[in-house]
Amino acid sequence: MVDYIFSAAILVHFALLFFSLGFLARDQLILRGLVLIGSAFYILYYFNINDTPLWDAIFASGTMALINFAMICTLILERTTFAMNSDQSVIYQCFPTLTPGQFRKVMRDSETTTASGQTVLCETGHLNERLYLLVAGKAVMYKGGVEYNVPLNSFIGEVGFLNQSAASASVTAQTGAVFVYWQVSDLRKMMRRSAPLNNALIALFSTDLARKVERSQPMADTVKFAT
Numbered sequence: 001m002v003d004y005i006f007s008a009a010i011l012v013h014f015a016l017l018f019f020s021l022g023f024l025a026r027d028q029l030i031l032r033g034l035v036l037i038g039s040a041f042y043i044l045y046y047f048n049i050n051d052t053p054l055w056d057a058i059f060a061s062g063t064m065a066l067i068n069f070a071m072i073c074t075l076i077l078e079r080t081t082f083a084m085n086s087d088q089s090v091i092y093q094c095f096p097t098l099t100p101g102q103f104r105k106v107m108r109d110s111e112t113t114t115a116s117g118q119t120v121l122c123e124t125g126h127l128n129e130r131l132y133l134l135v136a137g138k139a140v141m142y143k144g145g146v147e148y149n150v151p152l153n154s155f156i157g158e159v160g161f162l163n164q165s166a167a168s169a170s171v172t173a174q175t176g177a178v179f180v181y182w183q184v185s186d187l188r189k190m191m192r193r194s195a196p197l198n199n200a201l202i203a204l205f206s207t208d209l210a211r212k213v214e215r216s217q218p219m220a221d222t223v224k225f226a227t
């Protein structure tokens, strides 16, 4: 018995333990991490079980472990803000419903620009081709004969985007305003390809809309003054 405990064969039982724990885990990262440890025990076993290591088995297990390791790195990158530069980390604050991985994907299709003069972003009654996020400077919204300053870190054009309708207001960015923008068609394509991303973006624009409604005044033509 003592001999068995100190033999190479015991390594298979450690591998079995880690694989079993891994397959019981629901979280993909934990599952893969435990399986990776299990693979390491298998490789040690194949190395020590004979006078000559079982190279074919070591190669097969090593290849699978390497693929698993690459996927673990991808998962960590998707779940963390690690490797985001400081500008991206700031913009990520405006995307609370997206995972870091989803955010990176969305940002790949975006452009960031600084208005060199007064720039019309949306015009009432016209379909928006772009959706904007104001990250610095000033943008003014014109609606119902009233001018409002668009709050920083707000989306512009999400109403038309969600409703597939024309812009409900005109918005002009002032000189020096910095905004990130996406082509509406690119965003729609991305959302069609991934249901989780679709849900995360709809939740995001809905939250942004709720914040705008919270700040807004009743519409002038529907106000009934209390006496």
Ligand SMILES: Nc1ncnc2c1ncn2[C@@H]1O[C@@H]2COP(=O)(O)O[C@H]2[C@H]1O
Binding pocket: 122, 128, 141, 143, 155, 156, 157, 158, 159, 160, 161, 166, 167, 168, 169, 170, 171, 212, 213, 216
């Ligand atoms: N009451 C409001 N408060 C804040 N932003 C608004 C308001 N009405 C319209 N907007 C923004 O102005 C944009 C004009 O185009 P959209 O209607 O597509 O989306 C609109 C919103 O992003």
